[in-house]
Amino acid sequence: MxxxxxxxxxxxxxxxxxxxxxxxxxxxxxxxxxxxxxxxxxxxxxxxxxxxxxxxxxxxxxxxxxxxxxxxxxxxxxxxxxxxxxxxxxxxxxxxxxxxxxxxxxxxxxxxxxxxPQTTLWTRAKLIGENRPGTIWGELRRSWAQFRSFNLTASHLWGEEAVLRGQGAGMTPLVGTAAYIAPIVFALTIGGAMSIQLRMLAMGNDPKPTDDHRFWMAALLQGGGMGLLTDAIYAAEARNGKASQADAFGPGGQMVGDAYDATLGNVGEVAEGMRTGDDMGEAVEGANIGRDASKVVRRWTPGQNIWWARAAWNRAVMDQLQRIIDPEAEEDFERRAKRLQRDGQSQWWPEGEPLPERAPALAEPE
Incomplete structure (x- = not known):
C-alpha cells in the first residue's frame, strides 16, 4: 500500500x-x-x-x-x-x-x-524526531509535519545564511539578519500574491481584489510557506476548503475528519433528528449524507488537485455528482458563491455549472 x-x-x-x-x-x-x-x-x-x-x-x-x-x-x-x-x-x-x-x-x-529549498535532515529531525514510520505516533507526526517542512527548512537555511553574511560584513547577528531578510520578504510576498491569484483561477474563481489589506497579509503568509493560514484570514476554512482545525493535523487528520463526517457524524445527525420527533425519512433527509459523501470523493480522488484540471473536475464532475445525491446542493452552491462575493470575488466557472460562463476577469473593476 x-x-x-x-x-x-x-x-x-x-x-x-x-x-x-x-x-x-x-x-x-x-x-x-x-x-x-x-x-x-x-x-x-x-x-x-x-x-x-x-x-x-x-x-x-x-x-x-x-x-x-x-x-x-x-x-x-x-x-x-x-x-x-x-x-x-x-x-x-x-x-x-x-x-x-x-x-x-x-x-x-x-x-x-x-x-x-528542500527538506533537510535538520528539518526532519526537528519535526519527526526519532519516531519511526509504521508506528501510530510516527505516522501522526509525519502527517502533522507534511505542510510544515518547507516553512521550517526555508526559515532555518535563510536565517542561518543571513547571520553568516551579516558577520562577514561586520554586522551584529540582528542587524545582519534584518538587512538580508528584508528584500527576501518583499520578493516572497510578491510571489505569494501571484500564487494566491493563480490558485483562484485554477479553482474557477476570478482573482482576489488586491486593494484589500487582507490579501497582502495572506500573500505574506503564502510566500513564507504558511499557505495553510492564508484563507484563514478571510474565513474559518483553510485554502482548499478544509477545516482549519483539521488542517492543523495534516492530511491524515483531514481524512479522519472527512470519514467521521460521512459516517458517524451523519449517524449522530439522524439520531438527533429522530430524538426531536422526526421520522426516519425526515431525519435522513435532514442529515448531510449526500454532501459529505461527495466531499470525500471530491477531496480524496487521486489527482483531484492537478492545477490544469481542477476547475473542470470540480464543476463538470463533482458538482454534478453532488447535485444528484445532495438535496440541498443548489443552496450549498449559492452559499459558496455568496461567500466569494462578500470578499469582492466572482467566478468565471460558476458553482454547479458543467461549462464555464466566460473567461477569467484578470483586470480589477474600476
Missing part, C-alpha cells in the same frame, strides 16, 4: 509539472554556479576581494565555506569542461584532490538548497 501511495504521489507531481520544474530550477542554478567558478578561475581570492561587488561576494563565499587560497588554487587548476563552444564550466568531479572535490560539491549543494 505504501508503495502504491508513493507511486500516486510521484505521478501527480509529474502531471502537475512540479517534478520537471523543481529539477529544472536545481539544474539551472548548479550550471550557473559552475559557470561562475569557471569565469573566476584565473583570479586568486585576494584579487577577487579587491574586485567589484559580485567578485567580493564570491570571495566571501569561498572563505565562508572554509576554502583557503591554496584550496582555491587547486580548484581553479582543474580541467575545464566545455560541452558546447562558449559554454565552459568548472566541475567538482574534475578537481584532482578527491577530498577537496567533495567539499566543493557539498558547498554547491548547500547553495542549491538555499536557492531551491
Amino acid at each position: 505504501a508503495g502504491l501511495i508513493e507511486r500516486f504521489e510521484t505521478k501527480t507531481g509529474f502531471d502537475q509539472g512540479m517534478t520537471a520544474w523543481d529539477a529544472g530550477r536545481k539544474r539551472s542554478f548548479q550550471f550557473e554556479f559552475l559557470g561562475a567558478l569557471h569565469d573566476r578561475r584565473e583570479r586568486s581570492i585576494a584579487n577577487l576581494a579587491a574586485g567589484d561587488k559580485e567578485d567580493q561576494t564570491f570571495a566571501r563565499w569561498i572563505k565562508a565555506r572554509g576554502f583557503s587560497e591554496s584550496d582555491w588554487a587547486k580548484i581553479r587548476s582543474a580541467p575545464v569542461w566545455e560541452p558546447q563552444p562558449g559554454a565552459a564550466f568548472l566541475r567538482p568531479m574534475d578537481v584532482p584532490d578527491e577530498a577537496l572535490a567533495l567539499r566543493l560539491a557539498e558547498a554547491i549543494d548547500m547553495e542549491t538548497r538555499l536557492a531551491v
Whole structure:
C-alpha cells in the first residue's frame, strides 16, 4: 500500500509539472554556479576581494565555506569542461584532490538548497524526531509535519545564511539578519500574491481584489510557506476548503475528519433528528449524507488537485455528482458563491455549472 501511495504521489507531481520544474530550477542554478567558478578561475581570492561587488561576494563565499587560497588554487587548476563552444564550466568531479572535490560539491549543494529549498535532515529531525514510520505516533507526526517542512527548512537555511553574511560584513547577528531578510520578504510576498491569484483561477474563481489589506497579509503568509493560514484570514476554512482545525493535523487528520463526517457524524445527525420527533425519512433527509459523501470523493480522488484540471473536475464532475445525491446542493452552491462575493470575488466557472460562463476577469473593476 505504501508503495502504491508513493507511486500516486510521484505521478501527480509529474502531471502537475512540479517534478520537471523543481529539477529544472536545481539544474539551472548548479550550471550557473559552475559557470561562475569557471569565469573566476584565473583570479586568486585576494584579487577577487579587491574586485567589484559580485567578485567580493564570491570571495566571501569561498572563505565562508572554509576554502583557503591554496584550496582555491587547486580548484581553479582543474580541467575545464566545455560541452558546447562558449559554454565552459568548472566541475567538482574534475578537481584532482578527491577530498577537496567533495567539499566543493557539498558547498554547491548547500547553495542549491538555499536557492531551491528542500527538506533537510535538520528539518526532519526537528519535526519527526526519532519516531519511526509504521508506528501510530510516527505516522501522526509525519502527517502533522507534511505542510510544515518547507516553512521550517526555508526559515532555518535563510536565517542561518543571513547571520553568516551579516558577520562577514561586520554586522551584529540582528542587524545582519534584518538587512538580508528584508528584500527576501518583499520578493516572497510578491510571489505569494501571484500564487494566491493563480490558485483562484485554477479553482474557477476570478482573482482576489488586491486593494484589500487582507490579501497582502495572506500573500505574506503564502510566500513564507504558511499557505495553510492564508484563507484563514478571510474565513474559518483553510485554502482548499478544509477545516482549519483539521488542517492543523495534516492530511491524515483531514481524512479522519472527512470519514467521521460521512459516517458517524451523519449517524449522530439522524439520531438527533429522530430524538426531536422526526421520522426516519425526515431525519435522513435532514442529515448531510449526500454532501459529505461527495466531499470525500471530491477531496480524496487521486489527482483531484492537478492545477490544469481542477476547475473542470470540480464543476463538470463533482458538482454534478453532488447535485444528484445532495438535496440541498443548489443552496450549498449559492452559499459558496455568496461567500466569494462578500470578499469582492466572482467566478468565471460558476458553482454547479458543467461549462464555464466566460473567461477569467484578470483586470480589477474600476
